């Protein structure tokens with residue numbers, strides 16, 4: 001088996017944590033039981049690009065339990081948990097000397113070149129007859145296949161220019177080496193039955209491609225299952241934003257002024273968490289609806305420029321770019337903490353910060369840097385501007401990821417087993433499946449659900465068994 005991880009000897013530790021996580025992931029374990037006999041993913045060759053954590057290990061082993069062949073990478077250079085990666089490679093029945101699990105190409109602290117090399121490896125199926133499914137988080141695997149196929153069609157790979165980000169140069173270099181007469185990427189795109197996308201940012205890319213007519217295979221938007229974005233993005237970040245801040249800095253949050261940029265699902269969870277710790281939270285927004293929500297939730301809402309000099313902690317949650325610029329960072333208080341929990345690192349202008357004249361980088365520990373300005377004041381940047389909850393801590397806990405990943409497994413089954421029902425487009429799972437995912441997580445929390453009477457169901461115009469809400473309901 002081909003693979004590349006940091007240290008296979010961490011597998012035993014990883015396996016112990018996977019065992020604990022399985023108990024906290026009732027949705028995934030129920031799906032394993034439900035489909036054990038029918039094996040709906042037999043024949044599926046799934047390339048996964050999603051943070052290689054303990055929770056993801058349980059997802060991977062669920063896909064395998066349903067019959068899939070899997071190859072995996074992380075979707076961020078800092079998010080791999082090395083013991084999880086090792087345990088997945090060794091597998092539940094293998095040993096360090098005889099690994100029998102799943103090929104993983106991921107370790108914590110990859111360079112950008114290594115990151116894209118890993119993605120390429122996981123897409124290069126032995127024998128050349130796969131993958132036929134992608135499970136993506138942020139859309140990097142989908143992007144590589146699409147750009148490869150596009151440049152093969154055009155017959156050339158364009159050169160990156162000086163104004164392109166460093167990462168684009170890396171991607172172009174990789175495509176220059178792999179785009180060719182054998183039409184590897186074109187064939188890969190043709191083989192792929194579909195992609196299931198985990199996050200807001202990746203979904204945004206998919207809708208753009210569909211709109212432009214460039215999407216090459218159908219996609220299921222897992223993010224917009226209610227049991228994903230209204231849980232993982234919100235309650236997951238409510239947990240893991242604090243974890244990231246604590247592990248990185250251990251600074252007391254109570255009494256501090258914290259700015260949360262963006263009040264979508266992630267922003268709501270982060271603002272709630274920091275308020276829970278006693279911080280005085282200020283929100284920035286561009287959307288009047290979200291701004292009004294933040295105000296009615298009791299937060300001051302203003303612009304970053306207004307408060308940049310008085311805040312102690314900054315967290316960007318927008319999925320947009322250039323939210324905190326270099327000139328903002330220059331105006332911050334001494335040792336202000338600057339972090340991003342959105343998918344990509346361009347929410348904070350790290351390139352601009354690095355170019356600031358006379359600035360000095362003082363590495364405190366992995367994923368924590370003090371940047372000292374010429375006037376002597378400094379700021380602390382977490383995870384080099386990449387998502388801090390996975391870069392500086394361990395991301396979301398198992399229970400909330402069980403909701404997200406149960407949606408992922410159901411979406412993979414839908415696209416793989418019912419391919420003809422999904423012409424090229426971007427779909428969300430039907431509401432009855434969303435409700436099913438929630439239902440699978442109620443017992444573990446001791447939730448007792450009220451059952452509608454037949455008369456009540458008729459009165460509100462639903463079926464006793466659900467779905468209970470119309471598709472446009474917003475929760």
Ligand code: NAI
Pocket residue numbers: 199200201202229232233236237261262263264265266267284285286287290317318319320323341342343344387388389390395396
């Ligand atoms: P969302 O679309 O619900 O929220 C983003 C909010 O930011 C919106 O309300 C938007 O109006 C606001 N916004 C956009 N530009 C802004 C600007 N210039 N200034 C202030 N506010 C601005 O998206 P969601 O689901 O909250 O996701 C946000 C990001 O977090 C995405 O990149 C997503 O992929 C990522 N994500 C990260 C997770 C993690 O564990 N680190 C988990 C889930 C999502």
